Amino acid sequence: xxGASSRFGTDKALYIWQGQPLLAHALAxxxxxxxxxxxxxxxxxxxxxxxFVPDRPSPGFGPLGGLAxxxxxxxxxxxxxxxxxxxxxxxxxxxxxxxxxxxxxxxVLAGLPVIGAWPAMLAAPLDAFLATAAAGRAxxxxxxxxxxxxxxxxxxxxxxxxxxxxxxxxxxxx
Numbered sequence: 379x380x381g382a383s384s385r386f387g388t389d390k391a392l393y394i395w396q397g398q399p400l401l402a403h404a405l406a407x408x409x410x411x412x413x414x415x416x417x418x419x420x421x422x423x424x425x426x427x428x429x430f431v432p433d434r435p436s437p438g439f440g441p442l443g444g445l446a447x448x449x450x451x452x453x454x455x456x457x458x459x460x461x462x463x464x465x466x467x468x469x470x471x472x473x474x475x476x477x478x479x480x481x482x483x484x485x486v487l488a489g490l491p492v493i494g495a496w497p498a499m500l501a502a503p504l505d506a507f508l509a510t511a512a513a514g515r516a517x518x519x520x521x522x523x524x525x526x527x528x529x530x531x532x533x534x535x536x537x538x539x540x541x542x543x544x545x546x547x548x549x550x551x552x
Contacts, residue, residue: 379465380419380433380444385540391420391465395545402426403468411461411475416451418444439508441492441519446508449501457498464492466539469548474533484528490535491520491528500526 379391379401386393391401405415405428415428419437422430431451433443441464448460461479463470470493478485478495486494507522523530537547 379417380437381440381464386466386542388542390539392423393542395468395548399423399426400468400539401465404463404465404470407468407470407472408461408463408475410472411479413457414455416448416460417465418447435505435508440517442504442508442517442522445496445519445522446501446504449496449498449504452498453501459498460496462492462494462496464538467493467536468539470536474536477531477533481529481531484523484526486519486523486528486530487535488530488532490538491523491530493535494519494523494528496526496528 381390383390392399395403401417401423405426409415417426417428417430419433420430431447433439434446434450437443439446445460445462448462452458452460461475467490474487474493478487478493481495484494484496484500503526504522507525537544539545
């Protein structure tokens with residue numbers, strides 16, 4: 379939840395939709411499938427019941443910085459997997475998350491790879507990937523998923539909100 383929200387024009391994670399911040403909607407989608415909730419890339423938000431951690435190795439690595447933080451947190455706290463989503467995907471169908479979690483290794487949505495299930499043991503490979511990314515390699519989550527051998531099922535992606543106008547597709551005025 380640490381993105382710049384440049385296309386959105388305001389902090390997406392805190393944008394109120396249906397009475398709650400978009401971040402709360404994304405966490406609510408993940409919660410039934412998780413033993414703990416973690417938000418990477420920002421300071422704590424009052425009213426959000428989750429742990430908050432900074433991106434790794436530092437801000438500026440996009441979704442991969444959040445994934446690295448989550449994988450390291452998982453390994454340090456005895457979790458074997460991380461389930462990820464962006465704060466701008468408030469309507470993830472439960473069956474989509476279940477389909478990712480039933481796969482034994484890493485799995486991401488082909489059309490929206492920020493939604494994925496990642497073994498915690500990928501923390502060190504992601505650190506190495508980010509080290510080479512800093513030297514000019516692509517820093518996309520899709521590139522890391524491919525490098526990690528993630529399955530990429532072609533399931534329909536949920537709406538991804540990049541601008542306030544995208545909320546109209548969800549039936550809510552911007």
